[in-house]
Amino acid sequence: xxxxxxxxxxxxxxGGSLRLSCTAPGSVYxxxxxxxxxxxxxKQREMVATIPSGGGGSNYAxxxxxxxxxxxxxxxxxxxxxxxxxxxxxxxxxxCKAVTKTLSPKYERTYxxxxxxxxxxx
Numbered sequence: 808x809x810x811x812x813x814x815x816x817x818x819x820x821x822g823g824s825l826r827l828s829c830t831a832p833g834s835v836y837x838x839x840x841x842x843x844x845x846x847x848x849x850k851q852r853e854m855v856a857t858i859p860s861g862g863g864g865s866n867y868a869x870x871x872x873x874x875x876x877x878x879x880x881x882x883x884x885x886x887x888x889x890x891x892x893x894x895x896x897x898x899x900x901x902x903c904k905a906v907t908k909t910l911s912p913k914y915e916r917t918y919x920x921x922x923x924x925x926x927x928x929x
Contacts, residue, residue, distance in 0.1 A: 809918075811903040815888075816923030823927070824891045829903030829920060831884040835861040839908040839915075841879060841886040845899035845925075852902070860884055860908065871897075893927045901925050 815827040831838060842857030856877035858865045865877050876889040886903065903920035 811905050811918055811920040813901065813903045813920045813923040816901060816925045818926045818928070819893055820929055821894055821927055823893050824889070825893065825925060827888040827890065827901055827903075827923060827925075829886045829888075829905075831903070831905040831918065833884055835880070835882065835884050837907060838884055838905050840904075840906045841884065842904045843877065843886070843888045843901055844904055845897075845901045846922075847899040850899075855901070856888060857904075858886060860905075890925070893925075895927050897925060898927050899925060 811829050811831040813829045815825055819825055838860035840857055841860050843855040844852050845855050846852040854868055855871055856865060856867045856875060858877050858879045861881050862879035874892045878887045900922040902922045905918045907916045909915050
């Protein structure tokens with residue numbers, strides 16, 4: 808496939824949990840960074856969490872730190888987002904982002920998944 812593929816979204820009650828998965832084509836060496844972004848209605852798309860391809864140090868948005876955990880795979884370009892203690896404010900379309908690893912920045916490309924809907928409500 809030519810774009811990352813996400814799964815795991817759905818409807819959950821406040822305080823519940825979901826685990827999102829994303830797989831990009833190629834190998835772990837094809838990418839520099841994998842991450843999750845989200846976009847709520849009427850809002851700009853924002854970063855949720857990112858991680859180097861293959862795993863490593865993670866970066867989180869302040870509003871999810873302590874509740875969400877991003878993790879990667881050492882051998883394949885797959886990234887996960889474990890979301891705990893979900894709140895209604897977390898409702899959004901969650902997108903997987905994959906940035907290619909290239910010799911020159913001018914050849915760098917960004918691939919976006921189609922997105923998976925996460926809805927948190929009673």
